[in-house]
Amino acid sequence: DLFKMFVIELERLCTTLEKTMANKLEDEEIRKDxxxxxxxxxxxxxxxxxxxxxLATSDETLEKGIIPPTDKEPDTLIYASAYKYLTSxxxxxxxxWCDPLQMDITYFPLCPQSKALTAPSxxxxxxxxxxxxADAKKKDFLVKGQALVDEMFYLYKLQQFPPFFYLQxxxxxxxxxxxxxxxxxxxxxxxTVKGPGNEGRGLVGDDDESPRDLEYEYDEIKIRPxxxxxxxxxxxxxxxxxxxxxxxxxxxxxxxxxVSRVPLILSERRRKQEDVILEVMKEKGxxxxxxxxxxxxxxxxLGTYFSAVIxxxxxxxxxxxxxxxxxxxxxxxxxxxxxxxxxxxAFVLLNTFFQKAVHPVAFAYCSMFNVLMEQKTLAVxxxxxxxxxxxxxxxxxxxxxxxxxxxxxxxxxxxxxxxxVIPIADLVTVFVxxxxxxxIFSAFGMYFFGQQMMTWSDDMAFAGGVGQDxxxxxxxxxxxxxxxxTNLFNCFTNTLDQGMRSGDISxxxxxxxxxENGLVYADRVLFGLVFFLFLGVILFDIVTGIIIDTFGSxxxxxxxxxxxxxxxxxxxxxxxxxxxxxxxxxxxxxxxxEDQDKWNYIFYLAHLRLxxxxxxxxxxxxxxxxxxxxxxxxxxxxxx
Numbered sequence: 031d032l033f034k035m036f037v038i039e040l041e042r043l044c045t046t047l048e049k050t051m052a053n054k055l056e057d058e059e060i061r062k063d064x065x066x067x068x069x070x071x072x073x074x075x076x077x078x079x080x081x082x083x084x085l086a087t088s089d090e091t092l093e094k095g096i097i098p099p100t101d102k103e104p105d106t107l108i109y110a111s112a113y114k115y116l117t118s119x120x121x122x123x124x125x126x127w128c129d130p131l132q133m134d135i136t137y138f139p140l141c142p143q144s145k146a147l148t149a150p151s152x153x154x155x156x157x158x159x160x161x162x163x164a165d166a167k168k169k170d171f172l173v174k175g176q177a178l179v180d181e182m183f184y185l186y187k188l189q190q191f192p193p194f195f196y197l198q199x200x201x202x203x204x205x206x207x208x209x210x211x212x213x214x215x216x217x218x219x220x221x222t223v224k225g226p227g228n229e230g231r232g233l234v235g236d237d238d239e240s241p242r243d244l245e246y247e248y249d250e251i252k253i254r255p256x257x258x259x260x261x262x263x264x265x266x267x268x269x270x271x272x273x274x275x276x277x278x279x280x281x282x283x284x285x286x287x288x289v290s291r292v293p294l295i296l297s298e299r300r301r302k303q304e305d306v307i308l309e310v311m312k313e314k315g316x317x318x319x320x321x322x323x324x325x326x327x328x329x330x331x332l333g334t335y336f337s338a339v340i341x342x343x344x345x346x347x348x349x350x351x352x353x354x355x356x357x358x359x360x361x362x363x364x365x366x367x368x369x370x371x372x373x374x375x376a377f378v379l380l381n382t383f384f385q386k387a388v389h390p391v392a393f394a395y396c397s398m399f400n401v402l403m404e405q406k407t408l409a410v411x412x413x414x415x416x417x418x419x420x421x422x423x424x425x426x427x428x429x430x431x432x433x434x435x436x437x438x439x440x441x442x443x444x445x446x447x448x449x450x451v452i453p454i455a456d457l458v459t460v461f462v463x464x465x466x467x468x469x470i471f472s473a474f475g476m477y478f479f480g481q482q483m484m485t486w487s488d489d490m491a492f493a494g495g496v497g498q499d500x501x502x503x504x505x506x507x508x509x510x511x512x513x514x515x516t517n518l519f520n521c522f523t524n525t526l527d528q529g530m531r532s533g534d535i536s537x538x539x540x541x542x543x544x545x546e547n548g549l550v551y552a553d554r555v556l557f558g559l560v561f562f563l564f565l566g567v568i569l570f571d572i573v574t575g576i577i578i579d580t581f582g583s584x585x586x587x588x589x590x591x592x593x594x595x596x597x598x599x600x601x602x603x604x605x606x607x608x609x610x611x612x613x614x615x616x617x618x619x620x621x622x623x624e625d626q627d628k629w630n631y632i633f634y635l636a637h638l639r640l641x642x643x644x645x646x647x648x649x650x651x652x653x654x655x656x657x658x659x660x661x662x663x664x665x666x667x668x669x670x
Contacts, residue, residue, distance in 0.1 A: 033078070033082055033096060034096075034109050036075075036078060037075070037079075037109065037112045037113055037116055038108055038109060038112040040071060040074075040075045040112070040116065041111065041112035041115045041116065042112075043071055044068055044071050044072060044075075044115070045115070047064045047065075047067055047068040047071070048064075048068060050064040051064045051065050051068065072119055072139060073139065075116055075119075075120075076119070076120050076137070076138075076139045079116060079120055079137065080120070080136075080137040082096055083096075083122075083135075083137055084135070084137075087135055096113075097113075098110035098113050098114075118140070119139060119140050120137055120138070120139055120140065121137065121138055121139075121140050121627070121630045121633055121634070122135060122136075122137055122624070122625070122627075122630065123135065123136050123137070123138065123630050123631065123634050124601075124602075124625060124626055124666050124670060125649065125653060125664045125665070125666065126663060126664050126665065126666060126667065126669075127649060127652050127653070127664060131663065131667075133666065133669050133670075134649065136647075136649050136650075138633075138634055138637045139637065140633055141633065141636050141637055141640055142186065143182045143183050143186040143636055143640075144182065144633050144636065145186065146181075146182045146183075146185040146186035146189060147178070147181075147182050147629070147632070148185075151178060151181060152629070155171075155174050155175070155178055156595070158174065159171050159174060161591060161594055161595075164603045164667070165662065167600075168601075168662035168665050169660060169662050171600075171628070171631075172657065172660060172662055173660065175631065175632045175635055176301065176635065176657075177294065177297075177298050177301075178632055179632060179635050179636045179639060180294050180297045180298070181294055182632075182636060183636070183639075184290075184293055184294055185198075185290065188289065188290065194286075194289065194290075197282065197285070197286050198286065198290070201282075201283065201286050204279050204282055204283055205279075205283050205439070206439065207279060208276055208279035208280055208283065208432075208435075209432075209435050209436070209439060211272060211275055211276045211279065212276060212413075212429075212432040212433060212435065213433070214272065215269060215272045215273065215276065215429060216429065216430055216433060218265065218268065218269060218272070219269065219426055219429060219430070222265040222269070223426055269426075269429075270421065273417055273420065273421045273429065274421070276417055276432070277414065277417050277418060277421070280410050280413060280414040280417065281414065283410045284407070284410045284411065284414060287404070287406055287407045287410060288401070288407070291401065291404060291407065292401055295397055295400045295401050295404075296397050298400075299393060299396055299397045299400065300393075303388040303392075303393065306324060306386050306387075306388055307319045307320075307321060307324060307388060310323050310324050321388045321389070324386070324387060324388045324389075325386070325387065326387055326389070327383040327384050327386075327387050327392070328382065328383055328385065328386060328387075329383075331379060331382045331383050332379070332383065334379075335372075335375060335376065335379050338372070338375065339372060342368055342372070346364060348519065349364065352517070352519055377399075380395060380399075381395065381396055381399040381400075381403075384396050405438060406438065409435060409437075409438040413431070413432040413434075413435050416428045416429070416431040416432055417429065417432060445584065445588075446581070448580075448584055449577050449578075449580045449581035449584060450577055450580075452580050452584070453576050453577070453580045456576050457573060457576060457577075460569060460572055460573055460576070461573075463569070464530065464565060464569050465526065467564055467565060467569065468522065468525050468526050468529055468530065468565065469522050471525065471529070471535060471557075471561050471564075471565075472518065472521045472522040472525045472526075473518060473521075474557070475521065475525070475535065475540070475557065476515055476518055476521045478553065478557070479540060479550075479553075479554065479557070480515065482540045482543065482554070483515050483521050483524070483525075483540050529561065529565060530565075532566075533562055533565055533566025533567075533570065534558065534561070534562055534566065535557070535558055535561040535562075540554070597618075599618075599621055599622055599626055599670075600622070600626070600628045601626045601628055601631065601665050601666055602626055602665070602666035602667060602668055602669060602670055603667065603668055604621065604668055604669075604670060606618040609621060609670075621670055625670055626666060626670060631665075634653075635657065638650060638653070638654050638657070652664070
């Protein structure tokens with residue numbers, strides 16, 4: 031009875047103090063005093079509550095006495111409300127300790143920072159945790175749980191700054207709003223962008239000397255009624271305003287992501303470097319951490335990069351042999367493509383090179399890389415760049431690219447794209463094999479049907495005029511002559527272009543033949559059918575099969591994961607069926623959400639971080655040391 035009276039009075043005092051704390055009109059000193067008093071009251075309640083709960087674990091009568099009854103009496107309802115309030119502030123944790131390991135229970139106060147733990151953060155952890163084995167799952171959960179605690183503490187600190195609090199709340203709306211504006215912008219582009227006409231773009235003038243760069247134009251939007259605005263509103267002005275709005279939206283999203291993620295990424299990188307130093311200590315038998323023993327980087331990864339550079343240079347040699355030095359030295363495309371591709375490749379490769387290094391350069395580079403390459407941050411940076419290019423160059427086609435933002439906003443679409451991304455190594459191998467097959471067919475085709483493998487332009491020219499009687503008199507012919515392949519390289523590139531896209535070599539890249547050509551016709555039929563069978567059927571079906579098989583595997587893996595997390599206790603690996611066989615009072619949902627709530631283990635890590643180690647209990651000291659060593663033996667194992 032004394033316990034019940036204490037719980038009711040504690041709930042009344044704490045709720046009153048919390049109202050004072052939340053009152054923005056109250057004096058700052060009064061609010062600080064209320065905060066301090068509330069913490070003291072909760073600390074007192076926590077101590078008493080823990081004592082009673084510990085006693086209740088070995089006294090069934092006491093346990094039933096402190097749990098609120100189910101009747102609707104006024105006193106009972108008051109106590110039930112107070113009990114619920116206190117249990118929401120104090121969490122329960124089951125753990126293993128002693129030698130041999132024994133199950134025990136402890137209680138701890140829920141820290142204020144727990145309010146910053148968001149549902150998306152929980153989902154992100156649960157989607158990424160490794161569940162291949164029980165030990166791997168607990169170790170991965172422990173490592174990622176530390177990062178989640180960092181996130182809780184940092185976001186809680188930021189939420190005390192009102193502008194960030196409002197920006198965090200508005201972020202989803204701004205993000206989806208930006209994509210909605212992109213769709214509206216492109217609908218406007220679809221009906222207002224005019225081309226340069228049939229004359230083409232970038233052609234020379236009538237005198238063949240003055241260059242002409244025809245610009246695309248925007249139609250004019252008419253706003254009705256016309257009598258009020260006869261001049262109308264230019265679409266260019268509307269598109270400019272919409273583009274600026276989208277840029278501001280993406281800019282706010284980028285600001286939120288950078289502010290909320292950069293310190294966390296730096297903290298995660300520090301922990302990773304500490305793990306690298308510990309691994310080196312174990313390998314070399316060191317007793318003290320020595321960063322100088324850690325290698326500068328992983329030199330083995332540079333072999334792939336230089337192999338790709340050598341291959342590209344050899345391709346340049348092929349082009350030199352084909353076109354000569356005069357054209358090669360003026361070839362901007364070859365040099366520009368090489369610089370862009372190999373700079374991007376180097377940017378990615380350096381991150382791999384520095385992954386297991388601990389010097390300041392590695393820390394700065396890997397941290398910067400992780401900041402920029404986070405999916406949400408990278409998407410916002412890329413689409414913001416496209417919007418700026420489209421607005422300031424100006425090139426309207428850049429404004430269409432942010433439509434791809436749908437990929438980052440739709441989880442379903444991301445899962446579909448994984449079916450292509452995951453087997454990318456297999457797909458690249460098949461693609462290279464396709465190129466080899468096309469080269470082989472090009473060689474055979476040039477040898478046996480060289481005069482029939484042709485390249486031409488389908489542009490037609492009319493020569494003649496219109497007579498006085500209105501009749502047209504003239505000839506229509508190809509603007510350019512029909513050419514056969516000058517060498518095997520030209521035959522290969524033409525076959526690669528035409529045959530890869532259509533799967534048919536005879537109709538797309540060779541001159542037509544009929545039965546009147548005799549055996550050549552039969553040979554061409556056989557040659558074309560074999561090409562279509564190999565490339566158009568077998569190899570393309572292999573690509574389709576790889577993608578479909580990966581998609582099926584992903585669906586099966588997702589279904590298995592969902593089933594595992596639904597029917598297996600996350601911390602103790604107790605199966606639902608085995609647990610509920612013990613009796614009707616054994617409910618699996620209660621085990622998962624109350625007795626062994628996985629998020630309580632995250633909150634416990636936060637509790638240990640906040641509490642002064644000088645005041646640790648025996649259990650807290652043991653668990654803290656095991657967490658530091660990434661030892662998961664303190665988690666329950668098939669027990670509750």
